[in-house]
Amino acid sequence: MKAIVCKSYGPTSQLQLKEVEKPTPKSKEVLIKVHFSAVNDYDWSMVRGEPKLYRLLFGLFKPKHPIPGMELSGVVESCGEDVTKFNVGDAVYGDISAHGFGSFAEYIAIHENAIVRKPEYLPFEEAAALSHAANLAWQGLVDFGKIKNEMNVLINGAGGGVGSIGLQIAKAHNCQVTGVDTGDKLEAMKEAGFDHVIDYKKEDFTRSNDKYDLILDAKTTRAPKAYQKVLKPNGRYVTVGGKIGRLLQIAFTQNVMKKPVYVVPLDANKDLEQIHDLYQSGKIKSFIDGPYPLEKTGEAIQHFGEGQHHGKVIVSCSPR
Structure with missing residues (x-):
């Protein structure tokens, strides 16, 4: 072979x-x-x-x-x-x-x-694109993020697989969703349905006056305190990937932060039944x-x- x-x-x-x-x-x-x-x-x-x-x-x-x-x-x-x-x-x-x-x-x-x-209704191409990214997005937003209807959600590293599925899960909860990335991805993200997009090369969202109920981070590059500043009083920060030093820093400090911060320890394939339901109902696609x-x-x-x-x-x- x-x-x-x-x-x-x-x-x-x-x-x-x-x-x-x-x-x-x-x-x-x-x-x-x-x-x-x-x-x-x-x-x-x-x-x-x-x-x-x-x-x-x-x-x-x-x-x-x-x-x-x-x-x-x-x-x-x-x-x-x-x-x-x-x-x-x-x-x-x-x-x-x-x-x-x-x-x-x-x-x-x-x-x-x-x-x-x-499932028969899921094409092979889309199936290969779903299992890892969809589980990270689901476990980040639902299991750890405790997403609720009409939240203000930010996704960092939003132009990739996790971001595209995370957007659709958030939209299934009627959330306002901001995506952070750069380059040609920004127009594609707008077309995909992000309400707001931020070019990280031009603007640092952690220095913004905007506040979020939930941040899902696929490209963690900042210290935990930076994210605390842009979370609402009951907000949550969840990371599913990024620089190893920053991930370790968040893991070791998550119990002392005033607002919850989490590193998702991926449970592979655990939530695919829920993903199947969303796909079959037309709420997500790859x-x-x-x-x-x-x-x-x-x-x-x-x-x-x-x-x-x-x-x-x-x-x-x-x-x-």
């Missing part, structure tokens, strides 16, 4: 499309023919080995998992002898990061608990950048890392 291989840390241009051995599923694993995968922060950091602190997870000197990718949609081709949740031919998708990596490939063998069934062909995965990851994407960057992994 063909797969994207990362043998050492370095620029995305060093990624290679290679012929590798097709995996055989273990007793509790399913073999999936991957239709689409999606680019995430994990891939951008793992390929480059940056920030270096992450090498404690990825491998000190080279990647432990030479095939990147942590999100997929596809079809079950075979099952291990102890698999009970799926059958050959089932359409599936999910964020597989709790059980392994390697979705930038034509096939992957992964534990059956890493995936869920894909915003897709791509799909890129498998051989251009390095370009897709670079595009993501440079912050040029709107929505979720998708890679087509095998012809159907």
Whole structure:
């Protein structure tokens, strides 16, 4: 089978499309023919080995998992002898990061608990774009943010996958939503339905006189006190990603802040039933950048890392 291989840390241009051995599923694993995968922060950091602190997870000197990718949609081709949740031919998708990596490939063998069934009404492309971003947005806004109707919500890093889904979840609660990003994304964000957009290169929202009931941050770059200033008295700040130093700072100080601040510890695939309901009712959809062909995965990851994407960057992994 063909797969994207990362043998050492370095620029995305060093990624290679290679012929590798097709995996055989273990007793509790399913073999999936991957239709689409999606680019995430994990891939951008793992390929480059940056920030270096992450090498404690990825491998000190080279990647432990030479095939990147942590999100997929596809079809079950075979099952291990102890698999009970799926059958050959089932359409599936999910964020597989709790059980392994390697979705930038034509096939992957992964534990059956890493995936869920894909509803018929959800296209494969959109499914690959939903599992990680939608769970982060849902858990950030609903589980930790306690979103309520008609709140004033701000989403930082709003032009990516989490931001586009977060907008739609907030709009399902009749909220006013401000999005922070820059460049060509701003017009796309207006078209997507943001009530207000802020170009972070021109304006620092943490120095604004505007106040918010809830902030969802996908690109945390400030100290916790900066966000406190723009929260309403009962406001909440929730981060789902950003600079590792700032995330650690928020995690260690969240119990002493006057207004609640949280770092979301993602529970992969937990809330997909709620996402299915919203999708089927027409309240959310995926915003897709791509799909890129498998051989251009390095370009897709670079595009993501440079912050040029709107929505979720998708890679087509095998012809159907």
